[in-house]
Amino acid sequence: MISPTRRPITIAGACFLLGGTAVAAELPITGSYGNIEGCAYALRGESSGSDDFFLLTKDAVTTAVAHCRFLDVRPRSDKGFDVTAQCEEEGWTEDLAPFEIEIELVEPESYVLNIDDGSQWGPLALCR
Numbered sequence: 001m002i003s004p005t006r007r008p009i010t011i012a013g014a015c016f017l018l019g020g021t022a023v024a025a026e027l028p029i030t031g032s033y034g035n036i037e038g039c040a041y042a043l044r045g046e047s048s049g050s051d052d053f054f055l056l057t058k059d060a061v062t063t064a065v066a067h068c069r070f071l072d073v074r075p076r077s078d079k080g081f082d083v084t085a086q087c088e089e090e091g092w093t094e095d096l097a098p099f100e101i102e103i104e105l106v107e108p109e110s111y112v113l114n115i116d117d118g119s120q121w122g123p124l125a126l127c128r
Contacts, residue, residue: 025073026058027081027103032127033111038062039127056111056124061101063121065090071098079105 032042038055041047053064060069068087075081081103087096100116112122 025070025083027056027070027073027083028075029056029058032057033109033124034127035122035124037064038124042127054121054124055127056103056113061085061113061121068101 032039032055034042034055035052037048037050037053041053042055042057047053051064053062055062060067062068066087066089068085070083070085072084073081074083083101083103084098085101086098089096102114104112104114106112106123107125109126110123112120113124114120
C-alpha cells in the first residue's frame with residue numbers, strides 16, 4: 001500500500017519513468033500555483049496525504065490522485081490558456097484519454113482551471 005504522504009512523489013516518479021521521448025508543452029508562468037496542500041508540497045516536498053491537493057506548474061497539474069502533463073498549450077487573448085492534457089492516475093497502468101483544460105487568470109497571481117467535464121479546480125494561488 002502506498003503511504004498517503006508519499007502519493008505525489010510516487011505520481012511524479014511514475015511520470016519520469018513512463019515519460020518516454022515526448023516533449024511536454026509548457027505554460028509561460030514562473031513558479032508554482034496551488035491550494036494550501038499543493039503549495040506545502042511545492043515549497044517543502046512534503047505531503048500530508050490530503051485528498052484536497054492541487055498543484056499547477058509550467059508543465060503539469062497534479063492532484064491527490066493524478067498527474068496531468070500538458071501536451072499542447074495555446075495562449076488566449078485574456079492572459080489565459082487552452083491546454084490539452086493527459087493524466088496518469090494512481091493505481092492505473094495506462095494513460096487516460098487526453099482532455100481539455102481552460103486555465104483562466106482570475107487575479108494577478110491566481111488561476112482557475114476549468115475542466116472539459118464541467119469541473120473546476122481552484123483558485124490556485126502563487127506558492128510563497
